[in-house]
Amino acid sequence: MKVASLSFSILSLFVGTSVFAAQTEILSCSTKIEFPGVPALETLMQIIDKDGQLVSLVTQAGITREDKADFSEHKIRAALTGEADLSNSTLNQGEKLIAHALTLQSDPVLAGLGKLSFDLTAIRSAKVYVVGDSDNMGLSAIVVASDASGKKLGTFLGGFLVSECK
Numbered sequence: 001m002k003v004a005s006l007s008f009s010i011l012s013l014f015v016g017t018s019v020f021a022a023q024t025e026i027l028s029c030s031t032k033i034e035f036p037g038v039p040a041l042e043t044l045m046q047i048i049d050k051d052g053q054l055v056s057l058v059t060q061a062g063i064t065r066e067d068k069a070d071f072s073e074h075k076i077r078a079a080l081t082g083e084a085d086l087s088n089s090t091l092n093q094g095e096k097l098i099a100h101a102l103t104l105q106s107d108p109v110l111a112g113l114g115k116l117s118f119d120l121t122a123i124r125s126a127k128v129y130v131v132g133d134s135d136n137m138g139l140s141a142i143v144v145a146s147d148a149s150g151k152k153l154g155t156f157l158g159g160f161l162v163s164e165c166k
Contacts (some may be wrong), residue, residue, distance in 0.1 A: 024049045027129060029142045029165035031157050033060075036109070045142060045157065047071075047129045056131040067132035076123045082106055094126030097143050097158040104162050116164045118145065118153040125150070 027047040032040040044059040047069050054069040074094030082102035091099065102120050127144040140159040146152050155165040 022051045026054070027142060027144070027155075029155060029157055031163040031165050033157075033161065033163055043157075043163075045131060045140075047131075047142065054129070056129070058131065069132075070130040072128050072130075074126045074128060076126055078121075078124070080121065093130075093141075094123075094128050094143065097128065097141055098123055098126065098145075101156065101158055101162040116154060116156055116162070120145075122147050122153060124148040 025046055026049055029043075029045040031043050031045075033043050034040045041060055044057075046057040046059075048055050048057060054071055056067050056069040058065055058067070072093060074092040076094055076098060080095060080099050080102060082099055083106070086096065086099050086103065098120055101116070105115070105120070123145040125146045127146075129142040129144075131140040131142065133139070138160040140157065142155060142165065143158045144152065144155045157163045157165060
């Protein structure tokens with residue numbers, strides 16, 4: 001009986017370890033999602049490599065949901081200005097996210113919500129992790145921004161809204 005119990009314990013440890021080893025966190029974004037007149041919503045977005053597939057884990061109000069995730073890298077052109085650029089069909093996904101963030105930052109009502117500690121116009125490359133699918137509200141993506149020399153400027157949640165990652 002003890003041998004069977006010990007075998008089960010060893011097997012459980014092995015299976016548990018192999019499942020854990022098959023998941024690697026690629027990126028984590030902890031932020032507060034804020035809207036005027038509404039309490040801030042603490043949000044944790046994680047990008048996980050799960051058995052060779054990217055997935056996202058989004059935790060809000062103690063509830064975690066898993067969804068697909070996609071990754072892409074983009075060169076960012078200089079002189080993005082925001083709203084005027086959003087109709088430009090030649091923008092890549094990274095440029096669209098940055099132009100949208102610039103637009104929100106220049107909006108007098110929403111400017112305080114999407115405040116970032118780095119200059120969006122200095123971004124020359126972006127790693128974009130799209131969380132789930134886009135819908136009629138847009139999409140959610142974690143953007144890792146770097147300057148012309150490749151130095152990381154910062155990371156932010158982009159898409160429908162903008163919020164800096166801690």
